[in-house]
Amino acid sequence: xxxxxxxxxxxxxxxxxxxxxxxxxxxxxxxxxxxxxxxxxxxxxxxxxxxxxxxxxxxxxxxxxxxxxxxxxxxxxxxxxxxxxxxxxxxxxxxxxxxxxxxxxxxxxxxxxxxxxxxxxxxxxxxxxxxxxxxxxxxxxxxxxxxxxxxxxxxxxxxxxxxxxxxxxxxxx
Numbered sequence: 464x465x466x467x468x469x470x471x472x473x474x475x476x477x478x479x480x481x482x483x484x485x486x487x488x489x490x491x492x493x494x495x496x497x498x499x500x501x502x503x504x505x506x507x508x509x510x511x512x513x514x515x516x517x518x519x520x521x522x523x524x525x526x527x528x529x530x531x532x533x534x535x536x537x538x539x540x541x542x543x544x545x546x547x548x549x550x551x552x553x554x555x556x557x558x559x560x561x562x563x564x565x566x567x568x569x570x571x572x573x574x575x576x577x578x579x580x581x582x583x584x585x586x587x588x589x590x591x592x593x594x595x596x597x598x599x600x601x602x603x604x605x606x607x608x609x610x611x612x613x614x615x616x617x618x619x620x621x622x623x624x625x626x627x628x629x630x631x632x633x634x635x636x
Contacts, residue, residue: 482581482594486633489579496548496568506569525569530614559615563599576602583629592629
């Protein structure tokens, strides 16, 4: 975190939580973060001791750093708050979308192709899937498969995905 000391960036507050709008803004905040050379240097620090071209280990290093250093903290119930990756790192807190923005920005700064996914695990009162959780995925260039990078369910990502009934996604770049 030393290369990010003293950072101060604004947060964004959307008046009503809408997962598709959230995904669009997550993409914008990631693209904004990719212009920040300090975030690239921070990502390089995280993976400095890994073997070259070991992309899965890079993803794991970033994911584990977020799991260890960012505390999950919910948004207010009627407002969707989105922080820049710099603010999330600086404050050490964020919810699923903000933690995913940090992961997505850091792995994208290392050259990975990333996307954000909003998932539904239950239905609303009208029987429609209720998109309630967001996570990041990065493309493994060796297997040409998307790898789920979700810090919220911990090591139970596979269990989470078995309950998924619907999803929508947006690719960052």
